[in-house]
Amino acid sequence: MKKTQYEVIIIGGSFAGLSAAMALGRSVRRVLVIDNADPCNKKAPHSHNFLTNDGAAPADITLAARRELAAYKTVKMMTDTVENVVQIDEGFKVTTTKAQTFTTQKVLIATGLKDIMPKIPGFAGCWGTSIIHCPYCHGYEVYQEKLAVFGNGDEGFEFAKLINNWSRNVTLFTNGVSTLNPGQEQKLKEHGINIIQTKINAIDCVNNQVQAIKLKDGTEYAIQAIFARVPFKQHTDIPQQLGCALTEQGHIQTDNFCATTIPGVYAAGDNSSPLRGVANAVANGMMAGVFINKALIEEQF
Structure with a gap:
């Protein structure tokens, strides 16, 4: 088999990508991690539910991971953005914005997701700090505080029910006419969850901290x-370039071995899992690294 410049190129150097790089580095694979230093959790002050690092800043965990990876001489890391990936006889050709070109046998996409902010003034400023998507990541820090849930219909009902575990002072804002059914409305009222249907005008956000929700009728x-929970899209169009299938929810479709629908292309982390958390990304990345190494062994032995 013709030798390629790298055996694996990992696109994305956050938790999933770095975890995969460690598994592959420990398998003595020639690996290149290309990261553009723009993680989706860059505003989050703390990370939780990750053993031995509970409460650590995401950037600090990433820095520690990079220091550990420096021990593995076959793993190289670089800051750049991958613009194009095409299939070639040897595997894949990867081109970056700095006009650098590399070849590889396998590609791991670990680029995460990009959240799409609603057009509500103040929302984006507080997103990731006091406007939160995951109670398992940040719910404990606001235990029994006065909390709001944005949502409507079945999804809004289930989200409000979930958040009620962390506080008995929850208000559901439907941002317009409620699409809850009568049974759902009654159940929420039984648990003291108020329902506000008035349209939201703005979020009063000061230093990334929510102060108040301002409604169209002037109420605060x-x-x-x-x-x-906000809509999202893939953080890069590389999966679409390669023809990787997406799920109905917009995640990269993978099998139990982190393989996408395109042979030789794998995905790990938030971009291919509904479980958005550091611990899951690390576990998923490690699995991807193991499965990629196994695939290379099968091809080379």
């Missing part, structure tokens, strides 16, 4: 934190 609700 003082609040400590907001739980909201």
Whole structure:
């Protein structure tokens, strides 16, 4: 078999990508990690539910991981953005914005997701700090505080029910006419969850901290934190370039071995899993590294 410049190129150097790089480095694979230093969690002050690092800043965990990876001489890391990946006889050709070109046998996409902010003034400023998507990541820090949930219909009902575990002072903001069914409305009221249907005008956000929700009718609700789920898209168009299938939710479709629908292309982390958390990304990245190494062994032995 003709030798390629790298055996594996990992696109994305956050938790999943670095974890995969470690598994592959420990397998003595020639690996290049290309990262553009723009993680989706860059605003999050703390990370939780990750053993031995509970409460650490995401950037600090990443820095520690990079220091550890420096021990593995077959792993190289560089800061750049991958613009294009094409299939070639040897595997894949990867081109970056700095006009650097590399070849590889396998590609791991670990680029995460990009959240799409609603057009509500103040929302983006508080996103990731006091407007929160995951109670398992940040719910404990606002335990029994005055909380808001953004949502409507079945999804809004289930989200409010979930957040009620962390506080008995929860208000559901439907941002328009409620699409909850009568049974859902009754159940929420039984648990003391108020339902506000008035359209939201803005979020009063000061230094990344929610102060109040401002409604179209002029009413303001003082609040400590907001739980909201926003739409997302893939952080890069590389999966679409390669023809990788996506799920209905917009994640990269993978099998139990982290392989996409394109042979030789793998995915790990938030871009291919509904479980968005550091611990899951690290575990998923390690699995991807193991499975990629196994695939290379099968091809080379």
